[in-house]
Amino acid sequence: MESSLTTLLCALFPARFSFDACEESPRIMLRDLAAREFNAFLWISLIAITALLISEVFKLLRLWRKGKWIPGPPCPSFHGHGSLISRENLTDVLSESHENYGSVVKLWLGPTQLLVSIKDPNLIKEMLFKAADKLPLTGRAFRLAFGRSSLFASSFDKVQKRREALMTNLSERLLVRANVIPGKVVECIMERIQKSMAKGSVDCRMVSQHMAFTILGTTLFGDPFLAWSKASVYEELLMMIAKDACFWASYNVTPFWKRGFWKYQQLCTKLKRLTQDIIQQCRRSCKIFHCMDDDHCNETAGTGKNASYGASYCSDGVIPENFFFHEFKGHMNEREDEPSSNIMGMMFHGCLTTTGLINNILMRLVTHPEIQDKIYTEITLAQKDSMTPVEQNVDKMLLLLATVYESARLLPAGPLLQRCSLDHVYGGMGSIVGEKITHLIEYCTNQSLPLILVCASGGAHMQEENLNLETGATIPAGALLVVPVQLLQKDGSSWGSDAGEFNPYRFLSKTRKRSNLVNTSFSEQTTDLEEGTFVLNDPNENAAFLPFGSGIRSCVGQKFVIQVVATFFASLLKHYEIKLPAQAQSNEKPKKNNCGFQLLPSTEIVFLSRSS
Numbered sequence: 001m002e003s004s005l006t007t008l009l010c011a012l013f014p015a016r017f018s019f020d021a022c023e024e025s026p027r028i029m030l031r032d033l034a035a036r037e038f039n040a041f042l043w044i045s046l047i048a049i050t051a052l053l054i055s056e057v058f059k060l061l062r063l064w065r066k067g068k069w070i071p072g073p074p075c076p077s078f079h080g081h082g083s084l085i086s087r088e089n090l091t092d093v094l095s096e097s098h099e100n101y102g103s104v105v106k107l108w109l110g111p112t113q114l115l116v117s118i119k120d121p122n123l124i125k126e127m128l129f130k131a132a133d134k135l136p137l138t139g140r141a142f143r144l145a146f147g148r149s150s151l152f153a154s155s156f157d158k159v160q161k162r163r164e165a166l167m168t169n170l171s172e173r174l175l176v177r178a179n180v181i182p183g184k185v186v187e188c189i190m191e192r193i194q195k196s197m198a199k200g201s202v203d204c205r206m207v208s209q210h211m212a213f214t215i216l217g218t219t220l221f222g223d224p225f226l227a228w229s230k231a232s233v234y235e236e237l238l239m240m241i242a243k244d245a246c247f248w249a250s251y252n253v254t255p256f257w258k259r260g261f262w263k264y265q266q267l268c269t270k271l272k273r274l275t276q277d278i279i280q281q282c283r284r285s286c287k288i289f290h291c292m293d294d295d296h297c298n299e300t301a302g303t304g305k306n307a308s309y310g311a312s313y314c315s316d317g318v319i320p321e322n323f324f325f326h327e328f329k330g331h332m333n334e335r336e337d338e339p340s341s342n343i344m345g346m347m348f349h350g351c352l353t354t355t356g357l358i359n360n361i362l363m364r365l366v367t368h369p370e371i372q373d374k375i376y377t378e379i380t381l382a383q384k385d386s387m388t389p390v391e392q393n394v395d396k397m398l399l400l401l402a403t404v405y406e407s408a409r410l411l412p413a414g415p416l417l418q419r420c421s422l423d424h425v426y427g428g429m430g431s432i433v434g435e436k437i438t439h440l441i442e443y444c445t446n447q448s449l450p451l452i453l454v455c456a457s458g459g460a461h462m463q464e465e466n467l468n469l470e471t472g473a474t475i476p477a478g479a480l481l482v483v484p485v486q487l488l489q490k491d492g493s494s495w496g497s498d499a500g501e502f503n504p505y506r507f508l509s510k511t512r513k514r515s516n517l518v519n520t521s522f523s524e525q526t527t528d529l530e531e532g533t534f535v536l537n538d539p540n541e542n543a544a545f546l547p548f549g550s551g552i553r554s555c556v557g558q559k560f561v562i563q564v565v566a567t568f569f570a571s572l573l574k575h576y577e578i579k580l581p582a583q584a585q586s587n588e589k590p591k592k593n594n595c596g597f598q599l600l601p602s603t604e605i606v607f608l609s610r611s612s
């Protein structure tokens with residue numbers, strides 16, 4: 001046996017093994033061979049690692065060289081501006097830099113971290129259409145909390161198909177449902193609010209959160225959500241997860257050694273179980289409804305009446321399983337998606353952002369009672385033309401829709417939109433930028449500013465490339481791109497001299513001079529809405545309108561959420577007047593922060609039934 005192995009080795013490697021060696025023990029020869037192979041492996045590894053390091057150094061040198069041409073404040077030290085930017089002053093620093101250095105500015109956050117901020121609306125539009133990947137932190141936060149998902153991932157390639165499917169679904173199916181959000185939802189919410197209002201008033205933020213949660217839950221899960229006994233636990237869990245999600249995601253290596261992390265994971269597991277529970281409920285009641293629906297249809301076939309509303313909810317097929325699995329068949333990559341991860345992601349993102357929007361609308365309505373009165377008039381007029389009592393006809397409520405747009409403009413979901421190149425995220429960027437963003441989140445939470453984290457850059461086709469803008473500006477691959485949405489949305493050059501004020505009429509123009517969108521001043525607004533002399537302008541016509549982002553990674557839910565929130569307010573304002581408590585009425589007006597942006601007073605509100 002030994003001799004045949006020796007002969008084989010000599011035959012296979014005649015150059016390596018001399019005839020004498022073949023005479024020796026094959027064990028020595030094998031050891032020799034292993035040593036040689038191991039050496040070769042070490043050399044190859046060394047060469048590969050060196051090549052990798054050299055290519056990284058070249059990328060870094062390229063980043064430094066290209067970054068040099070972008071204007072921006074000089075670095076105070078080798079570590080850049082990172083240590084000078086705090087949670088409070090990021091928008092201020094960007095505002096000052098733009099004032100001094102123009103519409104594209106750079107800030108070195110560290111020796112390998114280049115942040116490029118763009119403030120010119122047209123450049124932003126171009127950038128957001130070309131750049132496609134989001135900061136890994138965003139995807140990691142969703143993945144850690146809800147599991148792998150192909151809807152809220154960082155890479156555009158992963159989300160592209162799912163985005164398209166959801167967009168079609170939301171705009172075609174849910175838009176129809178959104179228009180008929182039943183008084184039942186408002187009733188259910190108001191029942192709870194009335195209980196909390198026993199002491200006189202309610203906290204606006206808490207009410208908004210509950211409204212957003214109920215509206216979204218009912219729209220995604222249908223009527224069974226309203227009767228679901230665990231809904232308030234679900235809401236509480238979502239908010240607890242929202243508080244910590246970015247913090248745990250900001251670790252480059254998942255912190256399994258931290259006890260807090262395991263507690264957080266327990267919350268996420270509970271949420272998953274509850275999501276499964278509501279899905280089961282939906283399925284069960286859908287079966288019942290289907291039976292009822294059949295009977296009902298048989299009964300009503302002669303009379304030609306529609307089936308009950310609840311039944312139509314189910315037969316619409318908006319229960320999650322149909323919605324996310326059956327509907328998206330063919331689009332879905334089962335390996336990418338863990339069960340319910342997309343539903344939880346949508347509830348999470350939708351609740352946080354919609355809470356901010358509703359809170360803002362409520363505060364604008366109580367601080368501008370004259371607008372609230374006009375909207376009420378508009379609602380009663382539109383109802384006259386309505387075919388059914390549940391249909392709200394919000395398309396005719398122009399001032400209401402304009403109020404929704406204006407509220408979104410004044411307090412966008414986040415102070416920054418971000419894009420980055422996933423292939424070029426240098427070692428520390430995940431954690432250091434992550435830490436900065438974590439601070440930003442804390443800041444937004446303290447200031448009651450809603451925040452969405454979004455970040456991205458060119459899809460697979462351009463991840464290795466610089467981003468060339470039409471103006472000739474080049475953003476080097478590896479830079480983190482940000483759009484300071486807050487600055488942009490109070491910018492006088494895009495919104496006129498009253499950019500920081502609440503003026504929904506800026507989205508309405510008189511039929512005679514439609515183009516005069518921004519210049520519609522308060523003095524001109526007295527024209528009666530009843531005369532129908534206003535038309536609503538598409539807010540996206542103004543490139544500086546970015547509360548839902550823009551371009552290939554913009555918010556999928558924009559149309560849907562505007563419709564659903566407007567419909568909800570139409571139902572709410574029809575029955576209730578919203579006011580500040582008597583003692584607060586004289587002094588509660590929005591305050592301004594350093595950038596001149598309106599911050600809402602954290603306040604209590606009251607709901608007065610119109611029928612009493």
Ligand code: HEM
Nearest residue numbers: 350353354357413454547548549550553554555556557561
């Ligand atoms: C007031 C409510 C909302 C606001 C202010 C809002 C805002 C945003 C923003 C700013 C982005 C990032 C856009 C960008 O980077 O260009 C985003 C992304 C997204 N939004 Fe919303 N959103 C809201 C509600 C919703 C709802 C209700 C849904 C779904 C039912 C939704 C689905 C999405 C999805 C799927 C993305 C990720 C798109 C991607 O990564 O490609 N949003 N949203």
